[in-house]
Amino acid sequence: MNTGKGMGFFFDPQSIAIIGASPTPGKASHVILDNLRRTGYNGSIYPVNPKYDHIDGMKCYASIADIGKQVDVAIFVLPASKVMEILGGPVENVRGAIIISSGFREVEKGELLEEELKRIAEEKCIRIIGPNCLGIYDAIYGVDTFLVPVEQVKRPKKGGLSILTQSGSFAVLIMDEMATEGIGVARIVSYGNKVDVDEADCLDLLAEDEATRYVLLYIESVENGREFVEAASRCAAKKPVVAIKVGRGEAGMHAARSHTGALGGKYEIYRAAFRKAGIIEVDGYEDLKDACRVLEAYNIVDGNKVLIITDGGGIGVSMADACEDLGLDVRRLSQDSKKRLSSKLPAFSATDNPIDLTASAKDDDYFTALEEGFLNGYDLAIVTVLWGAPALSTRVIDGISEVQNRYNKPVLICSPGGEFTRNKYRLFEEKGMPVFSTPEAGVRAAAVLIGKGTVRDNMSKGAGPWI
């Protein structure tokens, strides 16, 4: 990988050195060593630590210079002062460094140290990811520099989602959740304080990356606004880019500052920048999970007309509310459609939008309603299935899926409920239809799929130009 302004090598390195390697199980550097071997990474691995000759049967080097060959990626898991000392020495054979260590800009008086790190890296032409980060998880090339054991945090399978994040804890979390949800990942980059490699570099790389089908961006702050918007625009033109900006209010911004030393800046500016770049912004962690689940199933929809079908009036009303909160187009059915549906559906159905089939719903009623909607201009449907309706059978799942396939328009299933209901989720998912357990989650997913995102419009007041 040679795009991304010359930092593609981080993802498919020929050689990796672990600086501060340790033979002690459980120690961060040992976890990383273990993980690299577990992933089946097939380049060279060089443990570096003057205290040891061998670690786990591998030769251990006293210094980076001692390796005597090019090191594509040197991973630093040492105190900040030690990192500076080593980088100040002979490191001519190092191409890139992942500096996991904390103790830079995010702590008091760490700013100067980080400035010095930046200077050294530029002087010595070493690309840097971090400091204060977890580095890279690459499911495609089998690179895993995350220092959390697989027993505690599952690794996701190979797939189309790539994740860029300032926060390491976020990287771990979302990785773990995606693994549990069965969503596949291409590449995850945790770049922490971004002394060098930043979101713009990574976005350029992911834009060209065939393994990446959609991108998730976790942002506390962006320093180079113009570069970011340009790179994000290029990437978003090719694949969906979903972003969450955290640290939006005063308390959040303050927290972000002590987290990655992020400067923040007015939220409204970010919001405008996202819009300009064609980024789909989501409002919170929940929304972000909904976004991944829906983008895993479907492509972005060219249109914004949402049809709601339900067999429970109350949930239908809740969904209509949620749609309006997010500014989705839930226009009513045409008079013609209403007339046709009235003749076919149960007596007390509401043939509007929502179409309420009531608890008298039969399997066929769902197919009739869905087909009528798709035939008449709706771009996607949120279909609520409450299993309390006595006439429903699991045949309804096959039939909905059949209509979905025939019209090639997304169907999101909303199916709140208890045990009986939850046991049916798998059946929908086997047909490729994502299931959401609350009306709000289903609507958030729809808002992502039509490219609108989930930030309520009344939060966008005062959006200004990007600075």
Added chain:
Amino acid sequence: MNTGKGMGFFFDPQSIAIIGASPTPGKASHVILDNLRRTGYNGSIYPVNPKYDHIDGMKCYASIADIGKQVDVAIFVLPASKVMEILGGPVENVRGAIIISSGFREVEKGELLEEELKRIAEEKCIRIIGPNCLGIYDAIYGVDTFLVPVEQVKRPKKGGLSILTQSGSFAVLIMDEMATEGIGVARIVSYGNKVDVDEADCLDLLAEDEATRYVLLYIESVENGREFVEAASRCAAKKPVVAIKVGRGEAGMHAARSHTGALGGKYEIYRAAFRKAGIIEVDGYEDLKDACRVLEAYNIVDGNKVLIITDGGGIGVSMADACEDLGLDVRRLSQDSKKRLSSKLPAFSATDNPIDLTASAKDDDYFTALEEGFLNGYDLAIVTVLWGAPALSTRVIDGISEVQNRYNKPVLICSPGGEFTRNKYRLFEEKGMPVFSTPEAGVRAAAVLIGKGTVRDNMSKGAGPWI
């Protein structure tokens, strides 16, 4: 139960008649018969249907008059026209009716029929729940008129939550979810079109009801605003009353109209009324579930200062954001507290609010941070535990619980993550601490517990007086 303007008998009836009883398994009236016997209801049950002599070995009566004894509650599961015919005849021995049947105000031209129903009921002094409803689920007295089979929708155990709802599908849903979550229920009333018994009657009843510890109100519309506010105020003065108003925007309001014939009215008016009555308003179905889970664990807090503790900076920032969105007070720690914590916590911790223990967190750090916060004026804490921190053990759960008990202030656990994490939820819950799987859910629960609710303040513009 003789409060609630003389409708308490609905909850502990001495006798129940099922009008339109059927011997056919799966038929609505048969499901109700089954359910009543399953709950162990120990009053008299009278099936009524001129077509049968016996149903399931019970004597079946040709008409209500034929029963020849007082019927406390007559349950109607017949077409609307048939209901009217029967109520127009001899029904002097009926005290109250639960009219499950649809086909009244919620359908075109049903308004007149409902007016007629109202007139008959008044004339014959019969109290009515419904029409277009599910009636009553009473875990205390064992009354269950819900026509959904227990195989499909679990019934919750006995407990302190009572639910009032216009929507039957909502009643079923939330019942099912509560059963699955292990939350106990006292009484559920689904009153549908509210031709007679309405939320004000029920609120007065629940205010005096010792079995009810907190109340959940699902509202599409309120007709008698003043009565509602007065009854709600009386109830909210004694126990927490949580409400959701659905049908808030144009689409939602339209959907509500065809659902229970609700008239709606401006949302801002409801919002002001809730505030006046001391009702805790929640924003959606998700919020409502969060509210139940937190009220199950803790009482409302007299104070609004929220402390956030985390071992993942990113999630801390997200929580701070979510707190600010809902207007919670996440004030920073005092200089004294900061100083004390800095000397005790890991080197790179942020000793602010959020207190970020970082991935270096040890069990004891949580106890130290929590105790410092509770000692210094915080009213509740949201504690994030990300199990990626290598030094954490399950001992952290006991210790947090110990501090929680000692200070008797609520601790909400926020623990997003995959399988490893989710398997730990039970351990927290066994200690009585509710676990939330996203930062947003934890913050929503906190907003409920401090009595603020989860509707974002920027939605409340233009709130006017109750009409």
